[in-house]
Amino acid sequence: MSNIALLSEWLNLLLRWSHIIIGIGWIGASFYFVWLDIALRAREKMNPGVSGTVWMVHGGGFYHVEKYAVAPDTLPPDLHWFKWEAYLTWVTGFGLLILQYYVNAKSYLIDPAVMAIEPWQAISISLASLLFGWLIYDGLCRSPIGKKPMLLAAILFGIILAATAFYSEVFSGRGALIHVGALIGTWMAANVFMVIIPRQNLAAKSLLAGEAPDPSHGQIAKQRSLHNNYLTLPVLLMMVSSHYPGLISHHWKWVIVGLIVISGGMVRHFINGHDAGKKFGAIAWSLGLAILAFVAAVTVSGLRLNSGTDVTGVSDQEIQSIVDRHCVACHAAAPTHEFFEEAPAGIQFDDLAELVRFAEQVKVQSVTGQTMPLGNENAMTSEEREKLGIWLDQQAD
Secondary structure (H helix, E strand, C coil): CCHHHHHHHHHHHHHHHHHHHHHHHHHHHHHHHHHHHHHCECCCCCCCCEEEEEEEEECCEEEEEEEECCCCCCCCCCCCCCCHHHHHHHHHHHHHHHHHHHCCHHHHHCCCCCCCCCHHHHHHHHHHHHHHHHHHHHHHHHCHHHHCHHHHHHHHHHHHHHHHHHHHHHCCHHHHHHHHHHHHHHHHHHHHHHHHHHHHHHHHHHHHCCCCCCHHHHHHHHHHHHHHHHHHHHHHHHHCHHHCHHHHCCCCHHHHHHHHHHHHHHHHHHHHHHHCCCCHHHHHHHHHHHHHHHHHHHHHHCCCCCCCCCCCCCCHHHHHHHHHHHCCCCCCCCCCCCCCCCCHHHCCCCCHHHHHHCHHHHHHHHHHCCCCCHHHCCCCCHHHHHHHHHHHHHHHC
8 A cells, every 4th residue: 555545544534533523522512402401490599590400410420500591691701612513523524525525536426327527526516515505504594484493394304305316416326425414514513603603602792791682692593503403313324324335325315315314303302302301102203203214214225226127147258247347457366446456355356256255245335235346437337237136146046
């Protein structure tokens, strides 16, 4: 491995490691504060302006937290702001997008069988979609529709489905779903950077000036924070989707994504209701809907389209031709691909016996998952994938 390739690999690992660690911090803080807000209770004795308090025990100590309806009369100099977790999660995530998908656009972002575009075009589409996606989301939240939570949720759900369908027609399978995650993640991080923190700043400035803060600042910030809470679980699955070939290669990704959003959102709704002290019977429907949506996603993922071509009775010669055309440039004793000095994972297909030996991996990656060849550089067709799958099944009979 060259020094540049080694450095790139370690940079990728460092960014991914940082993204995970910082993301855990952001998600943890988000979940905690939503729980805290739900768990607040009015008490007989509370300080002036306090709307509720909560008592907690953790790590051998007791904590008493109180929330003001708008804000206290004065603020201490050591007020803590929860913002860098969100900012750095997005920054490290975008860094990974650049390193993994922009720098290696031909391998990871573009699939000629989906759309034959140049790397600069794919990157431009990616950047433009993230920017305009945020502008559309933010505009809807600020419009009169933003005051109707259920209508807004339905429209945003439709936008996520439309974005999935759009990305699926432009990018590779892994590139499409990672962009759905990047779009939602951009909404969430921009909510913190563009709305929540600025609104909190305005409230703090009013207090420092001896003025009563506008209560709408807190209401708007809370709306965006709640959006982030419900979107967290779906976006996490989108971010790990590239590890599951059967998911990213599916023809109806938009349907599966929609079911994942419903399932993840309903799980959060159930947890929020439980934290609020609601009886199980009153919130069980949300857990039931989450399970139904997940089962539906699994069911849909098992439905596959075929090319309609008769590919029965595939010969060894046909498979050897397919392997020579699409596989052995990388998976050979002496790879000819510019990116590999040795066969990835030591898997070599110089003869068909090795293809049979790794039949399950080949089916997952090249037949069902369609993530190999990498970037589909040689435009492996659906018919060729079907032939390969049928031949492998023949060898197992």
